[in-house]
Amino acid sequence: MCVTPSLPPAEPRKIIHLDMDAFYASVEQRDDPALRGRPLAVGGTRERGVVMAASYEARQYGVRSAMPASTARRLCPKLLFVPPRFEVYKEVSGQVREIMAEYTPLIEPVALDEAYLDVTHNLKHEPLASQVARDIRAAILARTQLTASAGISYNKFLAKLASDHRKPNGQYVIPPGRGLAFVEKLTVGQFHGIGPATAGRLHALGIFTGADLRAQPEAFLRQHFGKAGGYYHAIAHAEDHRPVQPDRQRKSVGAETTFAHDLHEQPELLAALLPVAAKVWSYCQRTGQSGRTLTLKVKFADFQQITRSRTLLASVPDEASLLRTCQDILTALLPLPKGVRLLGLSLSNLDGEAPPASPGGQLTLF
Known part of the structure; x- marks a missing residue:
């Protein structure tokens, strides 16, 4: 994960990360x-x-x-x-979104159950972001009978960390001037954007805590982690200048299925793609959106996973074309070396986006 560089705001932001509990x-x-x-x-x-x-x-x-x-x-x-x-979860998520919109138009949904809110200049003219969070959580409980937790801070990274600090049904504030002290005590595995594999690589370099990470020069982190090294350097210093983006476009749509028994033969594998492709195309029909890049995910019985991607010259026009293309990708992999427990399909490079560069233009292994 990496953060696109951006300028710091003219005044400290007041960011809430709201997360519905379980x-x-x-x-x-x-x-x-x-x-x-x-x-x-x-x-x-x-x-x-x-x-x-x-x-x-x-x-x-x-x-x-x-x-x-x-x-x-x-x-x-x-x-x-x-x-x-x-459908029920979406309905409840819509209720929560309506409540948030009563306080600010700057809402960046992350999933059905979480979102970032910028309440620096909120519609209630409430100076305390912590009070806005309390009011929103109380309204959610009253209207949905569900609890939510909140993290409040001056940037998105810290707000996300803070929301995990008092779950469930609580909230926590990391005020300006306290970010560094909060971050340095964390293990690197607690950092949003650092998964188990990256945490293992950091451990191999002798980096176990936020304080250890902050002690590393940015050049050193970029040498070992590429662009992501810049992100790790920034968050180790409690820096994150990304604004809340209320109009953030969805980047991809996907579906997958895990099988009751491992699949081995071509006919059953190709047939298994039918319902997966149908789910993806159902989203396209509901939104009137399509895309040009199809990615097939194959997870084997031993949990090893591979993906293959193909970018087309134009958006997929219909469900038959979607299915035919992903079956072509799968067929090119056959025969597979072991049984398959899961197949997944995602459609990205959605309408209105620029296509990613791809060597040869067709098939890429991620």
């Missing part, structure tokens, strides 16, 4: 009293499924989102699984 699971527990207080996972209803969200009762057993359902069941034998209801 959103999908909390909606299910709200709508079904029998589920309240019980360990619950959304998704993973099949043996080879994946947990999409876990209630706080389930998290006490170590159950987390993106965890294989079989692992979650092993950790919590009494875990209850419910299928996702995305």
Whole structure:
């Protein structure tokens, strides 16, 4: 992850990162009293499924989102699984968005359950961002019967960190002048934008905490991590000048499916792409948008993952073309060396975006 360089604002911003608490699971527990207080996972209803969200009762057993359902069941034998209801989640997300819009037009959604808000000059003329956050969280609870947590700070990076600091149903402020002290005590794995693999590489370089990261010259970090090194250098100094972008365009749309048993043969693999492509094209039909770059994801039985991408000269015109192109990409990979547990498809380079450079123009391995 890297941050596009931008100039610091003329005055300190007041940024809120709002995050709904265990959103999908909390909606299910709200709508079904029998589920309240019980360990619950959304998704993973099949043996080879994946947990999409876990209630706080389930998290006490170590159950987390993106965890294989079989692992979650092993950790919590009494875990209850419910299928996702995305239309309901979207409806509730819309209610939350309406509440936020009563306070500021500067809202940058990150997902259905989280968003950044710039309340420097808010519609309520409230000088304290912490009070705005309290009011928004109270309104969400009153209208949806769901709780939200909030982080408040002078930039997006710190606001995101702060929102995790008092979950669930709490909020935390990192005021100007306190960012460096907050960051230096964190482990690098707690930094937004640094995943387990990057954290391991940092550990190999003797960098374990925010203070260790801040001690490294930017040139050193860029030498080892490329452009991302500049981002790591900035956040180690609690710097993030990115504005809240209320009109941020969606960059891609995708879908994937995990199979009940490993797939090996060409006919079943090609057939498995049908519902995945249908989900992607359904989004295109709803929005009137299409794209030129198709990316196929293949996850093998041993969890090794590969992706292949193809960029076309024009946007995909229809579902048949979408399916045919992704089947062509898959066919070029056959025969596969081992069984496949998951196939995914994403469509990016959406209408209105400039196409990424691609050597040879057609096929790229990421």
